[in-house]
Amino acid sequence: MNNYKMILQYDGTVYSGWQIQENAKTIQQEIINAIKIILKEEVNLIGSGRTDAGVHALGQVANFRSEKEIDLYKFQFSLNSILPQDISVLSIEKVRESFHSRFDAKKRTYIYLISQFKSPFYKNYSFFYPQKIDLEILNDLSKLFLGRKNFSSFCKKKSEVENKFCEVTEISWTNQFDLIVFEISADRFLHGMVRAIVGTLLKALKMEKPEEYIQEVFRSEDREFAGEAVPAKGLFLHKVEY
The missing domain is CATH 3.30.70.580 (Pseudouridine synthase I, catalytic domain, N-terminal subdomain)
Structure with missing residues (x-):
């Protein structure tokens, strides 16, 4: 075969x-x-x-x-x-005949695009978010997601997967051209996980104690504690590594 x-x-x-x-x-x-x-x-x-x-x-x-x-x-x-x-x-x-695109994957990388001004060229492929974004703070907060953790608070409640542990190996926010780019790599992702993480980090930016908020979200293991998921149109599966 x-x-x-x-x-x-x-x-x-x-x-x-x-x-x-x-x-x-x-x-x-x-x-x-x-x-x-x-x-x-x-x-x-x-x-x-x-x-x-x-x-x-x-x-x-x-x-x-x-x-x-x-x-x-x-x-x-x-x-x-x-x-x-x-x-x-x-x-x-x-x-090789035994290759399986899902089970053999070692790392998956997603990117999420945010535009901060109205653009007819970005509207279908980014989240228009005109509020102030501090990339330095976001990058510091994002470190809380690194490592092997229970991401129950960041997946859809109807998720059929019982194992909610994922290992995030890389996570960053950068400014590229006219867009803010969020990039995250992990061994696996849960249903709606990336969009929930982005929404939670943006919500944390508005808080007096954002680090404590994110830690509490993880401890709760409840989707209700995390931020609202950002729109799907800004999310791209970037690459899969084997």
């Missing part, structure tokens, strides 16, 4: 996320449909992670298996010709 690994980009604006759902338009389903047209078979497409509705990807990784020997260059060209404009296959390669 041949196993093929793809790196994908997509604009998640009009999709209900990565994962196939009934009566919903999803990234996974669009790609499976396109592959079926080319290979004349329905494949099991495995993604490295499930991005939520409205979330984008710069480097999503997925794999599928097929008995067929594929001409990689021709297949990529054909797939991109069939897929809608908001989904793109950046690369495809043949990998």
Whole structure:
């Protein structure tokens, strides 16, 4: 059995996320449909992670298996010709049969974009937040998220995952061009975790004792204590490392 690994980009604006759902338009389903047209078979497409509705990807990784020997260059060209404009296959390669894009991933990195002035060019891909942002304070507060911790307070209450521990290895806020960029890397992410972290940090900025607030959020292990999740449109799955 041949196993093929793809790196994908997509604009998640009009999709209900990565994962196939009934009566919903999803990234996974669009790609499976396109592959079926080319290979004349329905494949099991495995993604490295499930991005939520409205979330984008710069480097999503997925794999599928097929008995067929594929001409990689021709297949990529054909797939991109069939897929809608908001989904793109950046690369495809043949990998070992045991490779699993989700379970073999060692580190995932997300970025979140914030714009501080009204812009027609950033409105679909960033959170417009005109309030004052102190990057130095945010970077200091963000250190509280580093390491292996219980992120129960930062995931959606309906999360099906029992294990809420994640290990955050890198986290930072920077000013790049006209945008404020939040970047975070971890071994895994829970449902809605990045957006909840960003919302909590922005909320903490307005408090007299922001560090104590964040520590209390962690101790509570309750989503109600954390800040409101920021909009999905500013979130991008940046890369997945193996």
